[in-house]
Amino acid sequence: MVLVVLDHDGNKLRKGTLEALTRARRLAEGLGEKVAGVLLAEEGAPLEEARKYVDILYTATLGPYTAERWAAGVLAAAKEGAKAVVVPSSRQSRTYLGRVAYALKAGLLEDTLDSSLEGGEVHATRYAYLNRVTQRVKAPLPVVLTVKPNTTPLAEPLGTSAEVVPLSVPQVPTVEVLERVAEEKKGVSLTEANVVVTGGRGMGGPEAFKLVEELAALLGGAVGATRAVVDAGWRPYGEQVGQTGKTVQPALYIALGVSGAVQHLAGMNKSKYIVAVNKDPEAPIFKHADYGIVGDVHHVLPALIEAVKKLKD
């Protein structure tokens, strides 16, 4: 079988899961194998929805997420005979899959843009060197691969309802979760957004981000921030785009008052279109921009908002 880790938000499968399912089905077809899903939950999970997408569904309720518990859950399902484990890429999945790959003695292909079966091996493309290099890699089976968001068409339901198989997951030594520090969630998620509007140091302070939020909302997008902004405490870490934050690849990336440090570029340089607004014409961001305005962001941003509103009317 090809095993898919069905990532969800407690109610619904995430979009990334539907991409992973598409990849898994392609591999399963080549291998002549079934597609199995594993649904791990703290409590509550979209069981009925998940049954529509796979041939077999393994489930376990594990308590709060920890890398050890989730690794043990995926391993318990994988040991039912997985030739490949396909997982939507997230910071969490990429953390515990190192454990899974090590335990299975499997090749680990992280954050893949595509994947295919060639001569019984899995070939994949991924980025490396802070997103600057495209690598072609291969690994023999068994393989563990994570699917980069927004790279793959979404799977359709199969029109069947899979058999549910509860897993017995061994207790493992793990961390004790003391306290969750939730982040206020607004609008679309940063990594899945089609438009990302990021503010940098040039925004001058946290108040100016109200306008960044307004532009993002107008465009149906998400707000991003640079490391300097997060370090200064103007925005939460969850919004940080870059090497030490999130990697995004939207159709449109708007960088406002962002200078364009390499570590920031690593998080967004694969965006389809990049727009920069900065008063310094020498800012490195302009070398990576499709469109830009050399000007004071405090004057340009309100004008941009008005211009978008006008377009919408």
Add this chain to the structure above:
Amino acid sequence: MKFVAVIRQVPDGESRLRIQEGRVDLSGATLILDQMDEYAVEEALRLKEKHGGEAIVVGFGPERAEEAIRTALAMGMDRGVHVVFEGFADPVAVAEALVPVLQEEAPTLVLTGGQQADWDSQALGAALAEGLGVPVVAWTTVIELEGDTARAKHDLDEGAEWVRVRLPALFTTQQGLNEPRYPTLPGIMKAKKKEVRKVQAEVRPKVVLLSEEIQEKARLGRILDGKDPVAAAEELVRLLHEEAKVI
């Protein structure tokens, strides 16, 4: 107590990468101690300064990677172990090669960077933890030792959480955990004399690197003058709507 930082040497993010025969050629690149691993080195030093014991740097990579180990020694680490391997090794294979070395050292805490700047991989810490049979706290921003446990804060995909973990444990490090110190001149002089034990790595690669290419997307570079912000903004929105068709 024994604090181990696992490090690698990587090209500086600003340095120019070249491709030779389908592979990244690092011969002309500036190579540095991975900046994510610097946080691991700094934290090992701080923990040792506070709680006593020994701070050891374990480096993986070719002969030249000893420079990165010497950098960590110049920052203040007590001694180094260099697990020597030339060529591409995937993170799971690297972990397999490092586990026996770490088991021999029997550290209280193992620290390593949350993501490697060459392979863009986040797997090394978790794979090491699995090999060592210890819990992992990934993307850590606070570590406090309390007896035989540690209390730590780390980032999740959304938000963060506080955890308690029994030691030994492994932590992956990142921005926000600390501000890494610079090696001082006396530190650099001392580092030259510190021990770096060489171990030949036994590596069983699981992933084969087929080819690499630099794909800098050609950008349009249409930069407008924003002296008249309203006109510039309207023109930009027109371009995004009519030309790029993204809004």
